[in-house]
Amino acid sequence: MSSKHEHEPITLMRDCEAILIPSGAPLELPAGSVVFITQALGGSYTVNINGNLARIAARDADALGFDIDTETSHPKGHRIDGGTVDEDMIWDQMRSCYDPEIPINIVDLGLIYNCDINPIEDGGNKVDILMTLTAPGCGMGQFLAEDVRSKIMAVPNVTEVNVELTFDPPWNQSMMSEAARLETGLY
Helix, strand or coil: CCCCCCCCCEECCCCEEEEEECCCCEEEECCCCEEEEEEEECCEEEEEECCEEEEECHHHHHHHCCCCCCCCCCCCCCCCHHHCCCHHHHHHHHCCCECCCCCCECCCCCCEEEEEEEECCCCCEEEEEEECCCCCCCCCHHHHHHHHHHHHCCCCCEEEEEEEECCCCCCCHHHCCHHHHHHHCCC
């Protein structure tokens, strides 16, 4: 973030789209609205507006007075190095995805159940991700899945990404990494 602090009010500089947390309902925030940033991780912003939490996407960072980060955008399906995929890069990309209510990345939260990389017959690679959410009723599932999908698409030699949500087995706190449990005090 810039010099603005999380607990200082920010007046939106223009209208912007947001997603109401945890329902996932779309929301239009008008210019001049006052918000407080509660979390700014992975490129998106969780804001408190009138006692409600909402997620503002990275593409709307300018409404908050921040620069839009264009360095992280890569062409989809770009190919290098003979067509192989660096699996560590995929996991690093998923570590840049955050639950909008918990300041822990989805990998350390234990939300990623499986990651498969398979070559495609005509070139490129398909990545299949099986993931869950901390709560089955969370309306943010599709938004988190899209965040994962778009960030993995930036990995060289990835041409397709499928993200499937599952609740079997149901997520529980024991699935969190030790570091995440320590950070949240859920040890």
